[in-house]
Amino acid sequence: MTDQTEATVQTVSPDQTAPHDPLAHLLSVLDLQYLGAETGEDVYSGASVHQPNGRVYGGQVLAQALLAAGATVDRGRLPHSLHGYFLRAGDIQQPVDFAVERLRDGRSFSARRTHAYQSGSAILSMIASFQELQEGVEHSSAMPDVPAPDEVRSAQEELGAIDHPVADFWSRQSAFDVRHVEGSLYLGPRGEQTDRQCVWMRARGEVPADQLMHRALLMYACDQIMLEPVLRKGGNSWMTPGLSVASLDHAMWWHRDVHVDEWLLFVQGSPSAQGGRGLGTAEVFTQEGVLVASVAQEGMVRVP
Numbered sequence: 001m002t003d004q005t006e007a008t009v010q011t012v013s014p015d016q017t018a019p020h021d022p023l024a025h026l027l028s029v030l031d032l033q034y035l036g037a038e039t040g041e042d043v044y045s046g047a048s049v050h051q052p053n054g055r056v057y058g059g060q061v062l063a064q065a066l067l068a069a070g071a072t073v074d075r076g077r078l079p080h081s082l083h084g085y086f087l088r089a090g091d092i093q094q095p096v097d098f099a100v101e102r103l104r105d106g107r108s109f110s111a112r113r114t115h116a117y118q119s120g121s122a123i124l125s126m127i128a129s130f131q132e133l134q135e136g137v138e139h140s141s142a143m144p145d146v147p148a149p150d151e152v153r154s155a156q157e158e159l160g161a162i163d164h165p166v167a168d169f170w171s172r173q174s175a176f177d178v179r180h181v182e183g184s185l186y187l188g189p190r191g192e193q194t195d196r197q198c199v200w201m202r203a204r205g206e207v208p209a210d211q212l213m214h215r216a217l218l219m220y221a222c223d224q225i226m227l228e229p230v231l232r233k234g235g236n237s238w239m240t241p242g243l244s245v246a247s248l249d250h251a252m253w254w255h256r257d258v259h260v261d262e263w264l265l266f267v268q269g270s271p272s273a274q275g276g277r278g279l280g281t282a283e284v285f286t287q288e289g290v291l292v293a294s295v296a297q298e299g300m301v302r303v304p
Contacts, residue, residue, distance in 0.1 A: 023205040025049065026175040029060065030216065032068055032098065042100035044068040048092040050173065052165040056090025056123070058247045059223030061116050063216040065126045068098035069112035070212045077110050077130035078254070079215055084126035085249045094118050108132050140255065140291035141283055149200040149263045149287070152179040159186060166238075176221045176260075177202050185228055185237040195233035195270035199225055203261045217260045218293060219252055222282060226250070226297040229270035230278030234303065242304035248277065251296045258284070258292040266295075276302050 032044040046064045048056045062084050070079065090096060096116050103111040109131050116124035155178045159171040170178075170186060181198040183190050201221055207214060227245055231237060258264070268282045278301040284293040 021205070022173055023175040023203055023207070026217075026220070027207070027213075030063060030067060030213070030220075032064060032071070034071075035097070042068070042072050042102065044071065044098045044100070045095050046098070047095060048090070050169070051092060052169050054092055056092055056096065056118075057220075057223070058086055058250070059220040061090060061096060061124050062126065062223065062250055063220040064096065065098055065114040065116055065124055066128055066216045066219065067212065068100050069114045069126075069128050070130070070216075072100050072102055072112060073105075073110045073130045075212075077132050078211055079128050080131045080255075081251075081253045082126060082128040082219070083249070083251045084124055086124055086247050088118075088121060088123045089246075090116075090118055090123045096123070103127075108134060143265060143285040143289040143291070144198065144267060146181050146198045146265065149179055149202070152181055152200055153183075154179045155184065155186065158184060175204055177204050178225070185231055186239070187237070188239055189235050189237040190232060193233055193235045195229045197229055197232055197268050199228075199266040199268065200263055201225075201260075201266060202263045205261065207259075207261045211257055214258050214260050215254050218254075218258050218264070218284065219250075221260065222252075222266065222284070222295050223247065223250065223297070225266060225268070226280040226282065226295065227278060227299045227301060229268045229280050230273050230299070230301050233270055233273065234301075236303055240303055244300065244302040246300045248298045248300055253294045254292065255294070256290060256292045259286075263287040264292070273301065276300055 029047050029049050032046045035043040035045050049060055051057050096118055099115050101113040103113055109129055111129050114126045115122050156171045159167040179200040265285045266282045270278055270280050272279050277298055279298045282295040283291060285291055
């Protein structure tokens with residue numbers, strides 16, 4: 001993170017063209033600026049990546065909130081769990097401020113609460129727990145047998161030739177290479193109405209060897225696909241007329257070190273949808289079959 005007394009935040013306008021290097025741009029957005037030099041408070045500020053709808057991307061503000069919390073914790077302690085609530089839509093034209101509360105520092109664990117603000121109103125509330133590396137009981141789920149990432153079509157291949165702001169955002173502006181094993185929901189629904197899907201994902205470039213950053217980037221990346229099993233089960237897609245989707249809360253557990261610049265498989269499901277809400281889950285595996293994280297997200301999913 002950049003340690004400066006005063007923050008000069010560069011926001012991205014909704015009509016800005018795609019950055020030349022999307023991953024480098026994302027890493028610059030995640031480089032928060034410290035605002036507490038004079039007061040001693042744990043306060044940080046950050047910019048936002050471009051989104052066609054002009055709203056702050058939920059995965060971005062979660063990743064920034066985690067990085068702000070991590071800046072107040074001993075570097076030997078890494079996040080193992082996080083729970084966050086999206087409270088209001090954010091505006092990419094405004095900087096986002098992050099206030100961190102140091103809840104506890106024990107012998108092995110540290111707990112932090114982070115609130116993200118714009119114009120004096122909270123847009124996110126998050127609590128995260130950090131732990132020193134320790135030994136203990138070991139077991140994990142097994143990864144299913146799926147086609148390798150080089151056998152699956154990427155979003156760039158599927159959407160790259162389409163002249164549309166949303167297609168451009170999902171393909172050329174994306175910092176991650178996303179590949180749906182069963183076919184994507186970008187352009188229409190799939191034939192089988194199932195709540196199961198598998199997605200390969202990898203950063204489009206090398207990420208610095210900072211495990212806190214890799215864990216934050218994993219959270220950033222997964223937010224874009226977490227509610228897709230809800231859409232798939234209902235026979236819908238991102239192109240369903242009148243579709244309204246918004247993340248309500250997000251939970252993540254990191255089990256082992258993760259490297260987002262290597263291929264990761266998201267094995268997803270949706271155990272329930274009701275009341276205009278749907279729950280999406282995911283287990284995240286390395287290409288070698290090691291379980292590195294588990295994720296859950298509930299979102300508003302409304303279809304006319």
